[in-house]
Amino acid sequence: MKKITLAAVALAFSASAALAQDVVRMGTEGAYPPFNFINDDNELEGFEIDLGNEMCARANLSCEWVINDWDTIIPNLVAGNYDTIIAGMSITEARSEVISFTQNYKEPDPSRYAALIGTDASVIDSGVIATQSNTVQAGYVAETDADLIEFPTPDETIAAVRAGEADAVLADGDFLRPIVEESSDLEFIGEPMHIGGGVGMGVRQSDVELRETFDAVITEMKEDGSLNELLIRWFGEDTPTF
Amino acid sequence: MFQFCADPATLPDWQWFACYLTTGTHLAFYRSFLVVMALLAVVAPLALGMGLLGALALRARLFPVNMLGRGYVNLVRGVPDIVFFLFVPIALGQGIEWVLHHIHCPDWDQPIRQGNDFIVCREAKMPPVGASAWARNIYAFSMAAIAFALVFGAFVANTLYGAMQAVPRAQVETAEAYGMTRAQAFRRVVMPQMWIFALPGLSNIWQILIKSTPLLFLLGIQDAVYWARELGGAKTSLYTYPHPDWRVWYFLALLVFYLMLTWSSEKGFGALTARLSRGQATAEGDRQRKAAA
Incomplete structure (x- = not known):
């Protein structure tokens, strides 16, 4: 009898352990x-x-x-x-x-460059480009002739463009689209690109x-x-x- | 929060701001100031304790203890703080899990390190598997507090050691001439008097500690700096309260908060200096004596 109880207790424990593992x-x-x-x-x-x-x-x-x-x-x-x-x-x-x-x-989703309205598309090759650090976009810009500045959060990359610290930002089109659409000072420049x-x-x-x-x-x-x-x-x- | 917050887009300015400043994220922002204060309240006594132990070790005649004290003080002071803040929680966390792993799962046959992964058995997980978010926060907070205490304890140790040396030697000799042992002379003469010499150094460390609390953010704790950055950033209409980049205002609020904190603690240290100078053979003690006479 005792053995059966023990087995049941052990079973209950292992069952609860399995359930807990599912978090x-x-x-x-x-x-x-x-x-x-x-x-x-x-x-x-x-x-x-x-x-x-x-x-x-x-x-x-x-x-x-x-x-x-x-x-x-x-x-x-x-x-x-x-x-x-x-x-x-x-x-x-x-x-x-x-x-x-x-x-x-x-x-x-294609990555896009966004910049202040009126920015020349040549900044893509020769300007200062902001990206979030450790992203595929950061890796891409590092390979081009443009200068790269990296920021820990995506939000700061946009702020850097607005502050004139960077000429343009390169990020996922999905992230940039609502921001560019709702703002009166930003536009897309250059062509969409597939990175990653x-x-x-x-x-x-x-x-x-x-x-x-x-x-x-x-x-x-x-x-x-x-x-x-x-x-x-x-x-x-x-x-x-x- | 307020009844009229149902449709923020149509509100007049003052109501919009009343709603905006009481959103869930803003309440979390206000709470994060308490987290900073709590960290200071926990770390200060811990660092003082570590510092006292360190100073005693530095004074110890026993060679290994002395070396331990020197090693601790010089190692920690010589490495950039930020490296320690990153190193201690990871090393300590993995150390605890490693020990628990060997206690709970002696039969485990797989290696703990598999490539990049650090794998211990379920029972050895810290915080335990299934722990509430609240428990995990406490765990992360304690790790941070330990890291802070270790780093600042080393500075405190050196300051206290210097202060102990600054107590006039003649007083210790007098105490020994009265027949006190070395320990008694230390407890009754050196300890009570050293604080006035330690105070300027301790107040420095305290101010630096206050200013270091934003490093909490590095340890994954959502402190005031995290929220200021998060809330201040431009918000699109995906959010209930869209607004342009307001970081400058949020950082200004942080600036005021930290300035108030350091300013009021400077007042506190001023009062403490006046109290501890009483009866001391220091310039301030002398001035008090003359004023009283």
Whole structure:
């Protein structure tokens, strides 16, 4: 009898342990509208928040959001402070050496240059270009003849252009579009460019199971069209869908 | 917050601002000032304790203890603060997990370091798996407090050591002539008198500590600087309260806050100096004696 009780207790414990394990901590930046941002009620909002919550619901995981600086978002994933990065991160070779990615949940969107109205497009090759640090755009500008200044947050890159500190900003078109449309002093210059691959979710390289789980959910959401719905809701009708 | 905040776009200016300044993010901004004050309240006594231990180690005759004190003081003072703030929480966090891992999971056969990843078993996770956000915040805050205490403790140690040396040697000799042991002379003569010599140095360190609190942001704690930057940035109509770049006003508020804090603590130190100078053979003590006479 005693043995049976013990076994039952052990079983209960392992069951509760398995349940507790299902808390997945999702790391995001919370400063990159419309991908992810903190709204006025101090809550996370954006495309990736909706997507992340939906994926967790489908995979039967309970998820918890963690906000982390962009600059340390990969080291803190690797250190185990959270389990996934879902922060508008483009899938690149350099990043894939450190962490692994799920398949992309958003097609690559062309990067754009934005500058004060009347700025000559030649600044793209010879001027000062602002980007967020550790982004694919920063890597791109470093390869051109233009001078690069990097900022820790996307918001500061725009402020630098307005302050005249930089001639133009290079960033994801999705991020720049609402800003340029609503302001009276900024416009796009130059042609849209494809830099980097699509946007995917980052997980630790040792977390194969978690990556496979999310991969399967993304496939499912691509097939039933729910991912497209989300993309259109947050990025508009013209955004590339699956 | 207020009844009329339902549709901010149609509000007159003063109501718009009343709503804007009471949003959830602004309340978090106001709370973050309390976090800064809490950190100061926790770190000050911790650093003073570390400093006292360090100073005693520096004075110790026992060679290993003396070397430990010197090593601590010189190492920490010689490395940029910011490196320590980044190093201590990571090293301490992984150290704790490593120890817990070896206690809870002795049968674990995989290596802890796999490439870039630091992997310990579930039971060894710190903070524990499934801990509330609140518990995690406390954990991060404690890590930050320990890092601050370690760094500032080294400066305090050197200041206190100097202050102990500054107590006139003749007084210690007199105490020993009365038959006190070395320890008794230290407790009864050196300790009570050293503070007046330590005070200018301690007030310096305190001011620097206040000014260092924005480093909290580096440790992933959402302090006042984080919120000022976040709230001040230009907001598109995706937000309920769109506005242009207002960072200058937010940083101005921070400036006023920090200036008030340092100004009022300077007052506090002034009062403390007057109190501790009483009966001392220092210029201030002399002046007090003459004024009283």
